[in-house]
Amino acid sequence: MPLTLFLVCVLYFGLAWxxxxxxxxxxxxxxxxxxxxxxxxxxxxSYQLGSEALGALQKGIPLTFTLNIEVFRxxxxxxxEKIASIEQGYQLSYHALTQQYLAKNLNTGVFTTFPTxxxxxxxxxxxxxxxxxxxxxLLPEERYFARxxxxxxxxxLPVPIRVLAYISPGWRLGSEWYIWPLAP
Numbered sequence: 188m189p190l191t192l193f194l195v196c197v198l199y200f201g202l203a204w205x206x207x208x209x210x211x212x213x214x215x216x217x218x219x220x221x222x223x224x225x226x227x228x229x230x231x232x233s234y235q236l237g238s239e240a241l242g243a244l245q246k247g248i249p250l251t252f253t254l255n256i257e258v259f260r261x262x263x264x265x266x267x268e269k270i271a272s273i274e275q276g277y278q279l280s281y282h283a284l285t286q287q288y289l290a291k292n293l294n295t296g297v298f299t300t301f302p303t304x305x306x307x308x309x310x311x312x313x314x315x316x317x318x319x320x321x322x323x324x325l326l327p328e329e330r331y332f333a334r335x336x337x338x339x340x341x342x343x344l345p346v347p348i349r350v351l352a353y354i355s356p357g358w359r360l361g362s363e364w365y366i367w368p369l370a371p
Contacts, residue, residue, distance in 0.1 A: 210237030210357070212337050214365035219333065221322060226369065228256065228317040232337050232362070234308045239357040240339060243348060244304075249280035251293070251343035252311060254335060258320055258369060261330040270331065271320055276340065277311050320369075331369040337362045 217230040234252065236244065244250055254275040259267035276293035287300045288307035301307035325331055338361030341352045352358035 210240060210360045211235045212339070212360050212362040214335055214337060214362045217333075217335050217365050217367055219319060219367075219369055222316075224322045225318050226320040226322060228314060228319040228333075228335075230314045230317075230335060230365075232312040232314070234312055234337070236308075237357040237360065239352075239355055240360065241304075243344075244279065244281050247281060247283060248345065248348055249278050249343075251340040252277045252279065252337060253340040254314070254337050256319060256333065256335050258324075258331060258333045260325075261332060267332070270324055273319060275314075275317065276343075278343070279307055279311065325369070332366055333369045334364045334366045336364045 211233070212235070213233040215231040215233055217228065219226045219228055221227075236250075240250060254273075254277075256271075256273040256275070257269060258271040260270050261267055278291045278293055280289045280291075281287075281304075282289060285300075287302060288304055290299045290301065290307050290311055291297070299310065301310065319333070339358065341349055341358060344352055
């Protein structure tokens with residue numbers, strides 16, 4: 188009997204997950220510009236939360252969005268050499284009392300409030316003039332490329348939610364790597 192009950196639960200939750208449209212993260216565009224010997228990143232992202240993440244956010248559980256940025260030197264006969272790796276985090280939370288969304292840059296500690304979820308996600312989706320890399324790290328005669336991805340950081344969730352997030356595909360939100368050339 189316990190095995191039958193377990194199989195029914197697995198089938199039920201599997202079908203429930205299959206019916207829910209999953210969220211999706213994507214990098215739409217990324218480019219770098221050289222300003223005062225520092226490469227600055229400008230990027231456009233798209234964040235669409237699935238019902239599980241959205242429900243948790245509405246109940247007061249903060250969500251952490253992480254950007255991974257990596258810079259590589261291309262080599263002719265070997266795999267690319269990683270020159271730099273940068274991680275940028277943003278925390279999004281909802282405060283029921285004020286009915287506002289709060290976005291926090293985890294690297295600087297700067298908070299911004301928004302009246303709607305759309306406004307908060309739109310703001311988090313546009314990164315401009317992010318200081319990515321000191322130009323002195325690149326040699327003029329070499330070829331380089333950068334790549335970027337965005338994902339929902341499950342490790343930042345409270346432990347009880349984290350356990351559920353690991354087993355539910357609706358929580359696995361992340362973009363593919365977006366790659367572009369970086370000219371020294």
